[in-house]
Amino acid sequence: MKVTATAPSNIAFIKYWGKKDETLRLPENASISMNLSNMNTITTVEFSGKYKKDSVIINNKRNKKDKERVIKHLNRIRKISGIKEKAKVVSETRFSIGTGSSSSAAGFAALSLAGVKAADFDMSEKNLSILARQGSGSACRSIPDGFVEWLKGKNSKTSYSYSLYPASYWNILDIVAVVNKKKKEIKSTKGMKNAKTSSFYKTRLKRINSKIKFLKLFIKNKDFVSFGHLIEAEALELHSIMLTCNPYLMYWLPNTVLLMHLVRLWRKEFPVYFTINTGQDIHIIVEEKNKDKLLNKLKKVKEIKHIFINKPSKGARLIKNHLF
Numbered sequence: 001m002k003v004t005a006t007a008p009s010n011i012a013f014i015k016y017w018g019k020k021d022e023t024l025r026l027p028e029n030a031s032i033s034m035n036l037s038n039m040n041t042i043t044t045v046e047f048s049g050k051y052k053k054d055s056v057i058i059n060n061k062r063n064k065k066d067k068e069r070v071i072k073h074l075n076r077i078r079k080i081s082g083i084k085e086k087a088k089v090v091s092e093t094r095f096s097i098g099t100g101s102s103s104s105a106a107g108f109a110a111l112s113l114a115g116v117k118a119a120d121f122d123m124s125e126k127n128l129s130i131l132a133r134q135g136s137g138s139a140c141r142s143i144p145d146g147f148v149e150w151l152k153g154k155n156s157k158t159s160y161s162y163s164l165y166p167a168s169y170w171n172i173l174d175i176v177a178v179v180n181k182k183k184k185e186i187k188s189t190k191g192m193k194n195a196k197t198s199s200f201y202k203t204r205l206k207r208i209n210s211k212i213k214f215l216k217l218f219i220k221n222k223d224f225v226s227f228g229h230l231i232e233a234e235a236l237e238l239h240s241i242m243l244t245c246n247p248y249l250m251y252w253l254p255n256t257v258l259l260m261h262l263v264r265l266w267r268k269e270f271p272v273y274f275t276i277n278t279g280q281d282i283h284i285i286v287e288e289k290n291k292d293k294l295l296n297k298l299k300k301v302k303e304i305k306h307i308f309i310n311k312p313s314k315g316a317r318l319i320k321n322h323l324f
């Protein structure tokens with residue numbers, strides 16, 4: 001059967017950084033995110049006896065490393081569903097891959113949903129998120145709708161994501177300012193392995209549950225200023241861990257730092273905050289009512305190569321238009 005799914009990328013407000021189980025991708029801490037309406041992946045999967053081997057085409061290219069990771073995921077789907085046939089996978093991501101925009105989150109969420117349905121297998125949202133998590137940790141947060149929490153869990157069955165609130169709950173935006181289209185040098189998977197070498201990592205883990213409690217309260221109350229302060233401090237804490245591990249990681253480029261300063265300056269006029277993942281691009285979070293104010297400011301920054309305007313979005317879902 002041929003099935004197509006689309007899934008959003010997501011931006012973490014409380015970040016996932018560090019695994020307690022590498023193979024199962026079990027996180028050291030819980031995390032909280034929002035799905036992004038304008039950064040999606042579309043994936044078509046077909047299992048069929050006519051295919052002699054698995055084939056994987058991502059953005060019109062065949063890449064050996066990506067293929068291996070996708071085939072591993074197809075094998076998980078084959079194991080769960082009992083299907084034996086080989087598959088053809090075609091995937092399109094319409095935003096820069098590997099620059100810290102969590103393209104693997106969108107990719108593995110779409111692949112999980114399309115793959116399971118193409119194998120004619122039924123799965124709950126919870127189990128789909130457990131499956132997606134094994135492809136890429138943050139992908140489990142792209143399965144449910146809107147604002148999402150990924151529970152740390154004690155084992156594979158208890159580490160999954162669920163929706164805290166639907167996309168329509170809160171009119172906030174994530175405006176991503178792309179400052180460089182170059183791929184990041186160190187992928188999250190590799191970067192995370194060294195988290196423990198930072199002497200601040202233990203302290204982070206000790207405080208993270210209380211941070212999560214506060215963040216959930218601020219989202220519940222739609223208290224944008226408290227929310228913004230917390231997520232910006234959280235992003236800076238994540239990057240402090242990266243900067244103090246061995247060997248250290250520095251994802252920021254000069255223009256990333258320029259934008260961090262500008263956001264702080266603009267904050268004198270209206271509430272606006274930033275967060276950053278493993279990449280040079282900056283996610284600027286603003287209430288929808290201040291969208292035009294922010295866009296007017298961004299227009300004047302010549303260092304920005306591209307912007308994506310994201311509303312909160314639904315999670316992974318099936319669509320009718322196949323890619324092949």
Ligand code: PMV
Pocket residue numbers: 011012014015016017031102104105136137138139188189277278
């Ligand atoms: O799931 P990965 O391997 O793409 O790691 C995601 C890491 C961060 O983006 C920095 C944080 C997060 O929770 O998304």
